[in-house]
Amino acid sequence: MAPNHSNENGSIGSSLHGVTAREQIFSFSVEDGPSSQAIRSDDPTAKFALPVDSEHRAKVFKPLSFAKPHMRAFHLGWISFFTCFISTFAAAPLVPVIRDNLDLTKTDIGNAGVASVSGAIFSRLAMGAVCDLLGARYGTAFSLMLSAPAVFSMSFVADAGSYLAVRFMIGFCLATFVSCQYWTSVMFTGKIIGLVNGCAGGWGDMGGGVTQLLMPMVFHVIKLTGATPFTAWRFAFFIPGFLQIIMGILVLTLGQDLPDGNLSTLQKSGQVSKDKFSKVFWFAVKNYRTWILFVLYGFSMGVELTINNVISGYFYDRFNLTLHTAGIVAASFGMANFFARPFGGYASDVAARLFGMRGRLWTLWILQTVGALFCIWLGRASSLPIAILAMMLFSVGTQAACGALFGVAPFVSRRSLGLISGLTGAGGNFGSGVTQLLFFSSSRFSTAEGLSLMGVMAVVCTIPVAFIHFPQWGSMFLRPSQHEERSKEEHYYGGEWTEEEKSLGLHEGSIKFAENSRSERGRKAVLADIPTPETGSPAHV
């Protein structure tokens, strides 16, 4: 059986080719028309609250809705991630108190900061696999509920070594980033995935800002009840701990892995095939684009994570602000995520509508480079108003770049989607560890110099985005391949399966995805895709 037959007869969706092309031209909020329902009268898509595509992924994003399963998954995902950000960076605004309690030096604090983001390098990698194999719900719940003990154990910390160990273990929970992005990627269709992932990621990242306000406030309230500062900060950590347990239980009781149900149920009933981990891993690692995204994310999200750790102390020490005020300033960095990251995702989606994947790549490069330039400026600003202005512009640029990057990531692979989210996410933490180690852990550079140098490194490490090339869509400087076979999305995504697996029909999910991803050709290519009868007599239209 020749493999390219799967593209023509019988494969799901191929008979709807004319309809599909028309759908892509109009606004993405148009409902799945009556034509598909006429063909499949037992169409299960009728039971979803939102219009869905052929993979039952939602085509519309309604942030104020909690409809099962799509919007509910979105909200559970981003709130879980938000909670983990609160926990991971909960120590940062309290460092001025903790450093006195534990007699820490700058080196100790810097190393603990590196540790707090390093744990997630491994957990994010593992999470990609966990999501592919066990589903996003358990990925999220494991992350939340197994790291809650680490948060509570801050009450035991007595010196620099134990402080570092606890921050390292708390940092593992940042793996919820991967499960959250994975969950939204299976629940929402490719055309709006930039915006959805941007919102989920951005609102989750806000936790890094909220914690800078929340923890000093909780600390203050506990002190009012009569506790000494050195006890109050330990007790303050119970709040993030509680939040994690509550969210874990909510995810398990209210969430659903896939649009059609939970993974274990679907796997046992044969609707979703179990994939082999070694294959998933191999195709993720073999794809060079994964590694470019790894580096890129290291200098957008990585920079953001580093800033979450150092910015409060920077404003406290350099500009002589109080703990509370430094917390407010630091919080506004993280809070900008509320609109900055979704904006990046949205900009990526708009660029894709006009210019296809090439637009997405250019958007990513521009946002990340501009953000890094403002970071350089932040380090050089010696007056408070200029520093705050530079910080706000820097935050918008860098966070939008994070959103734009996850407009690209879902298209790198279909088979290894989870693991690629994991690897990219791990790259973010890796970048943060590297920048903290190089620039903020010793007395070699002042914090201000460290900030500027980090900005320079970020500009340089954003250049590799020019090397990401998709044969079917092109790259920043090259056009898509003109080759008959390679210029098709099916060829790219089908290439992840062997002939044997294709003959068993295991790749059908990828083919469905390939068809839905034709929107990445941009406006011009979509118009050219319309079958010839349209240019004929108007009666056919």
Next chain:
Amino acid sequence: MAIHKSLFASLLICLLFQISHGATKERLFSDLEKGALEVTAKPSREGVLDAGIDKLSITWKLSSTATKEAEFTTIKVKLCYAPVSQVDRPWRKTENELFKDKSCPHKIITRAYDKSPQSFEYTLERDIPTGTYFVRAYAVDAKDHEVAFGQSTNEAKSTNLFSVQAISGRHKSLDIASVCFSVFSVLALLVFFVNEKRKAKIEQSK
């Protein structure tokens, strides 16, 4: 819109800071009269002192070499870090500009200036960090500007230093609560997981 509001708010906050700091910007530590007060600080016992428990017996009186005595209105006595406790800790750095100087953050007592010798029995506060310290007394004028000082150590800050051990901040009740919640978290997860696996198996066998 949100970015406009936050930018405006931050600019307002900054302006306020500029105004409040403006008056104190140029005053330097090196301009103060050295050794105008003779200060002694005697620990209540030998060895490392415990915060919250041990005491310091502090005395100060006008030195015979003082010249600016007429301006003294208040004496501010503070606990200061010795150089060894400032290593690799830039937040405790000694700066010449008085408003930037962070080496004497802990207030002991503030008293109106009196010609006769003064003394004070100071119990180390529970939020004093572990470190090596000395005591310094600033003589402040009516405009709340420092004019002179005296300290319990020499100019190089190497003699008559004492060490303090901070409280740990740990509590048994906190430890127990922490363990309880941790166990609950892990157990809850396991219960859910096992339950679902069992339900899925039942479904499959149907």
